[in-house]
Amino acid sequence: MAQALQVGVVSLFPDMFQAITEYGVTRRAVEQQLLQLHTWNPRDFTHDKHRTVDDRPYGGGPGMLMMVEPLRAAIAAAKEGVGDNPRVIYLSPQGKKLDQQGVQYLSQFSSLVLVAGRYEGIDERVIEADIDEEWSIGDFVLSGGELPAMVMIDALARQVPGVLGHQDSAAEDSFVAGLLDCPHYTRPETLDGKKVPSVLLSGNHDKIRQWRLQQALGRTWLRRPELLTDLALTDEQQRLLDEFKANYQL
Numbered sequence: 626m627a628q629a630l631q632v633g634v635v636s637l638f639p640d641m642f643q644a645i646t647e648y649g650v651t652r653r654a655v656e657q658q659l660l661q662l663h664t665w666n667p668r669d670f671t672h673d674k675h676r677t678v679d680d681r682p683y684g685g686g687p688g689m690l691m692m693v694e695p696l697r698a699a700i701a702a703a704k705e706g707v708g709d710n711p712r713v714i715y716l717s718p719q720g721k722k723l724d725q726q727g728v729q730y731l732s733q734f735s736s737l738v739l740v741a742g743r744y745e746g747i748d749e750r751v752i753e754a755d756i757d758e759e760w761s762i763g764d765f766v767l768s769g770g771e772l773p774a775m776v777m778i779d780a781l782a783r784q785v786p787g788v789l790g791h792q793d794s795a796a797e798d799s800f801v802a803g804l805l806d807c808p809h810y811t812r813p814e815t816l817d818g819k820k821v822p823s824v825l826l827s828g829n830h831d832k833i834r835q836w837r838l839q840q841a842l843g844r845t846w847l848r849r850p851e852l853l854t855d856l857a858l859t860d861e862q863q864r865l866l867d868e869f870k871a872n873y874q875l
């Protein structure tokens with residue numbers, strides 16, 4: 626039986642996660658129980674009449690923080706609910722930048738609790754006491770941690786064996802780790818006078834594989850050359866890239 630990914634999410638807006646549980650690959654993963662997602666809402670752990678979940682920051686200034694007591698109770702409940710000693714992750718702009726290598730690293734954990742912040746974030750002492758790792762999906766400021774949590778869950782779900790059908794996994798395989806993807810084409814054969822590259826119509830699968838690999842290497846060189854510095858290219862890849870560069874008209 627494939628190892629399922631168990632995720633507990635702490636969020637004030639649990640319904641947002643329907644964006645991954647109700648659609649596409651991640652919906653199928655949930656249906657196949659390869660991805661199990663449960664939410665815990667700090668508001669359910671309040672005891673006052675107004676069900677308060679925010680609190681004022683010491684030192685004054687604009688904005689609010691997530692109130693400590695309901696947040697910690699929700700985190701504790703999520704850890705208990707997910708079980709198996711989950712890795713607890715807080716999504717924030719202050720976290721480590723997520724990339725595919727980070728996704729592969731996080732794939733080692735079969736159970737996770739993701740804490741989605743709202744307002745200006747959470748008390749630093751909660752981060753120190755309850756959070757194992759802080760991750761960011763990019764250097765931009767969002768209104769909450771829910772979309773970052775869904776981005777992380779989507780990327781992690783695709784790493785679970787069985788989630789990507791053969792068709793998709795073939796696509797993943799053709800996308801050499803660390804390179805940008807090659808261009809893709811579908812019908813019609815001629816669009817606005819532009820024809821599909823003839824190699825893709827040739828039926829020669831190895832030529833097609835080489836073309837796609839060369840395009841991925843060339844695109845990476847042109848658009849994100851820094852990604853190439855960390856890659857150990859094979860002889861074939863180096864040859865294909867050199868050929869691309871030689872043919873490229875600056």
Ligand SMILES: Nc1nonc1C(=O)N[C@H]1C[C@@H]1c1ccc(S(N)(=O)=O)cc1
Pocket residue numbers: 688716717718742743744745746760761762763764765766767768769770773
């Ligand atoms: N990028 C991200 N990757 O993961 N989370 C990300 C994110 O933007 N979360 C935002 C909700 C949190 C936040 C924190 C602080 C401020 S503030 N006080 O600076 O205006 C605004 C928003």
